[in-house]
């Protein structure tokens with residue numbers, strides 16, 4: 001059926017909904033159609049383009065979050081499901097500075113790792129284990145919540161996903177006004 005990106009009245013990406021739900025919002029004049037995926041919804045009386053991007057006509061206040069929330073899946077997405085030590089498929093989340101040694105559970109201290117590297121590293125620092133991180137872990141970009149939510153970014157959404165500020169407004173999935 002497809003999904004649609006929902007933009008705030010300010011064009012800021014808000015959440016992802018089913019294309020059907022997006023159409024309902026458009027038909028109820030709660031949102032305007034910004035882009036469509038080329039398909040049509042047909043009913044007995046009418047045909048409507050299937051939305052791929054809609055924009056709300058009212059402004060939804062998004063609770064400000066300074067950081068994207070840290071989850072196992074989000075770490076995997078940020079690290080492209082690759083072990084940050086050897087590049088093979090990640091299966092674990094590794095604390096760069098082990099928790100047993102005061103390492104924090106933060107974006108800057110967790111990386112995706114394969115089972116082998118994770119086991120090999122044990123409770124050591126990468127340096128102590130003779131291992132090297134391929135990149136320095138950091139707070140992910142804003143769009144990560146979309147990828148975490150739906151697994152991929154529709155190319156039609158790309159123009160609307162330019163980061164709007166330094167702060168990640170991750171997992172911003174505010175409840176829409178009742179349809």
Ligand SMILES: [Zn+2]
Nearest residue numbers: 083086114117
């Ligand atoms: Zn590895």
